[in-house]
Amino acid sequence: SWREALKIGLAQSLALMPGVSRSGATIMGGLVAGLSRKTAAEFSFFLAIPVMFAAAGYDLLKNLDILRVEDLPIFAAGFLAAFASALASIRFLISYLGNHSFTIFAWYRIVFGLVVLSYYSL
Structure with a gap:
C-alpha cells in the first residue's frame, strides 16, 4: 500500500548519512512496515532502479x-x-531471504567493523 511505500521511502532517506x-x-x-523479508528486499531493489540510473547518468554527463x-x-x-x-x-x-534471516549479515557487519576498528587503532 502507499503507507508502506511511504515508510520505506522515509527509511531510504537514512541512507543520506x-x-x-x-x-x-x-x-x-x-x-518495520510489516512486509516479509523477501517482499522488503524485492521492494528495496525496485527502489534502487531510479537511483542507479540517475547516478549513472550524472557520472556519464560529468565525464x-x-x-x-x-x-x-x-x-x-x-x-x-x-x-x-x-x-x-x-x-x-x-x-x-525466503528461508533465512538477516542474522548472518548482522554478524558480518559486526566482525568487519571490529576488524576495521582494530586495524585503524594500531
Whole structure:
C-alpha cells in the first residue's frame, strides 16, 4: 500500500548519512512496515532502479568530455557483465531471504567493523 511505500521511502532517506546502506535502510524500513523479508528486499531493489540510473547518468554527463566512441564496446561489455552479476546476486539474495534471516549479515557487519576498528587503532 502507499503507507508502506511511504515508510520505506522515509527509511531510504537514512541512507543520506555516511555509512548507512541504502538497501539496508529500505529493507529494514520494509520490515518495520510489516512486509516479509523477501517482499522488503524485492521492494528495496525496485527502489534502487531510479537511483542507479540517475547516478549513472550524472557520472556519464560529468565525464562526457573524456569519453570516446572507441570506448563504447568496453563500456557495453562492462555494463552487460555488471547487469548479469547484479541479477544473479539479487536472485540469490531473494531466494536466500525466503528461508533465512538477516542474522548472518548482522554478524558480518559486526566482525568487519571490529576488524576495521582494530586495524585503524594500531
